[in-house]
Amino acid sequence: MAEAAVRLDGVKQMIMTTGTPNTSDRGAAYLTECARAIRARVNLPLQAQCEPPDEFVWFDRMKAAGIDSLGMHLEAADPAVRAQIMPGKATVPLSHYFDAFEAAVRVFGWGQVNTYLLAGLGDRLETLVQMSDRLIQIGVYPFVVPFVPIAGTALAHHAAPSSDFMLALYQQIGDLLKRAGMSSADIKAGCAKCGACSALSMFEK
Ligand code: SF4
Incomplete structure (x- = not known):
């Protein structure tokens, strides 16, 4: 199927995500298996997305299977907001995410690991x-x-951020990215490369 997507639709990258599987590897084993199968058929840049696995050796295995970049999504930054919005996921402390980020950057490279932050x-x-x-x-x-409220979900009536809030955020984070020389254009695969859910890439230049 990936082969046909590349040949017939000109697909340039692929993103595989997991949600929150109830396994200690957080879906890393399955993502590794999928990447190996895809890479055996087609040369397509891949991003995998999962929560930090229990053992960071999974990052080496994912990379060896052909995964080019990794997404591990914080969603929210303040521990109090995390606990309120996603009490289950918030049981994984930020310190564990940061240990995982540092280990993943050592494997995938500087700028090839990303995280979602929902404003x-x-x-x-x-x-x-x-x-x-x-x-x-x-x-x-x-x-x-x-954040975009979706009808029928628990946060259907939670307000979206204002345009002014997003503009200020994009400008300030865009400046930080510029200063660091980090760009979504350099990411081999992933949401930041797609960019459809965020205007941040317009503020990096
Ligand atoms: S940025 Fe949005 S549209 Fe693009 S791959 Fe990620 S979730 Fe999908």
Whole structure:
């Protein structure tokens, strides 16, 4: 199928995500297996997305299977917001994410690891900017995206962030990216490369 997508549709990259599987590897084993199968058929840049696995040796295995970049998504920055919005996922402390980020950057390379930050869930502007700064400093691209309420979900009535909030956020994080020389264009595969959910790439240049 990936072969046909490349040949017939001109697909240039592929993203595989997991959600939150109830396994200690957080889906890394399955992603590794999928990447190996895809890479056996077609030369297509791949991003895998999962939560930090229990053993960081999974990053080496993922890379060896042909995964080019990795997404591990914080979603929110402030521990209090994380606990309120996603009580399950918030049980994984930020310190574990940062250990995983550093280990993943050593394997995938500077700027080839990214994380989703959803603006509008309750994080203050300064908190998101400080978190992005910290991420960029260790080689992780902060993919900042506006929260969009979706009918029928638990957050259907949660307000989306204002345009002014997003503009200020994009400008400040764009400046940090420029200063660091980090760009979504250099990411081999992934959401930041696609960019459809965020206007951040317009502020990197
Ligand atoms: S940026 Fe949005 S549209 Fe693009 S791959 Fe990621 S989730 Fe999908």
